[in-house]
Amino acid sequence: MNSLHESSKVSKNFDPEIQKCLDLVLAEKYIHTPRNKEFWFLLEDLMLQVNHLNPKPKVMGCLFTGEPHSGKTTAVRQFKKAYLENVAGSKDQDVIISRIPSRARLKGVMVMLGCQLKIPDIPSNNTRNSYPTYVLVDKVAKKLWNDQTKLLIIDEFQKLFEISSESRIEILEGFNDLLNESHVPIVLVGVAGVDKILDLEQYEDRGNLRGTFCSRFPEFKLQPWNDPDELDFVKLLKTLHEDCGIFKEDDNASFYKDFNARKRILEMTDGLTGKIVLLIKWTARYIIRNGLPEEITLELFERVYPEIKARGWME
Numbered sequence: 001m002n003s004l005h006e007s008s009k010v011s012k013n014f015d016p017e018i019q020k021c022l023d024l025v026l027a028e029k030y031i032h033t034p035r036n037k038e039f040w041f042l043l044e045d046l047m048l049q050v051n052h053l054n055p056k057p058k059v060m061g062c063l064f065t066g067e068p069h070s071g072k073t074t075a076v077r078q079f080k081k082a083y084l085e086n087v088a089g090s091k092d093q094d095v096i097i098s099r100i101p102s103r104a105r106l107k108g109v110m111v112m113l114g115c116q117l118k119i120p121d122i123p124s125n126n127t128r129n130s131y132p133t134y135v136l137v138d139k140v141a142k143k144l145w146n147d148q149t150k151l152l153i154i155d156e157f158q159k160l161f162e163i164s165s166e167s168r169i170e171i172l173e174g175f176n177d178l179l180n181e182s183h184v185p186i187v188l189v190g191v192a193g194v195d196k197i198l199d200l201e202q203y204e205d206r207g208n209l210r211g212t213f214c215s216r217f218p219e220f221k222l223q224p225w226n227d228p229d230e231l232d233f234v235k236l237l238k239t240l241h242e243d244c245g246i247f248k249e250d251d252n253a254s255f256y257k258d259f260n261a262r263k264r265i266l267e268m269t270d271g272l273t274g275k276i277v278l279l280i281k282w283t284a285r286y287i288i289r290n291g292l293p294e295e296i297t298l299e300l301f302e303r304v305y306p307e308i309k310a311r312g313w314m315e
Contacts, residue, residue: 062186110174
């Protein structure tokens with residue numbers, strides 16, 4: 001491949017060589033961090049609870065939280081991808097990833113799950129579903145068990161803030177019931193502070209729902225990076241640099257060897273993995289589009305940062 005600088009001399013929109021470089025840089029790669037590794041071990045442990053010959057009467061779930069752009073959704077999506085690629089005999093239905101729809105009550109959540117699981121008598125266009133909610137929970141639970149699902153991941157859990165307190169309680173009770181009836185561990189994914197969904201006076205009228213929920217769904221919080229000299233943080237930056245796949249390796253010039261660059265990256269991104277990934281990828285994109293020398297520098301981070309921030313850290 002010609003260098004980016006050489007190809008830029010005739011660079012124009014939709015240049016296939018430029019597009020090839022952009023595709024390589026912007027493709028999603030595994031994010032190798034100890035935080036993800038610890039979380040993935042937890043997901044594996046949860047899956048080990050599932051025994052279709054001798055089902056456990058009660059299984060544990062998890063509440064997985066972190067700040068926006070901390071890499072939560074990427075972590076669960078990449079876990080499923082890695083699981084399917086590396087576990088012999090694995091099937092797509094082993095790990096189901098769904099989400100909380102906007103402003104939905106428990107019935108809407110279960111209908112959406114039922115459609116995703118392709119339960120034949122829960123069609124997506126049935127706007128007048130006559131099943132009682134408890135029947136929908138039972139149907140979803142049975143389908144998860146019959147499909148031999150090992151893990152159910154529900155993203156966007158913070159959307160429960162959009163609905164009334166009574167509807168929140170109904171959904172929380174529904175997930176407790178689904179956990180009990182399906183014998184399949186459930187991971188609820190949401191932004192940091194989502195645990196305050198449980199701070200409701202109505203729990204006093206619902207027995208021990210709060211205590212039960214917290215004990216069955218203990219919180220795992222994804223922490224941001226905060227130390228520019230942390231060896232694992234340096235390794236993360238090096239991995240992301242290598243994953244771009246277009247830069248020449250130069251141990252003396254690489255930005256991740258520069259303390260000031262690492263410190264500034266933490267300041268720009270609040271130490272959030274998703275923002276760090278985006279900052280590096282957009283800087284690589286800037287280099288490609290402008291035919292600059294194939295080297296990420298602190299100066300280029302400063303040039304790209306205002307543009308990313310203005311776009312609201314879009315992903």
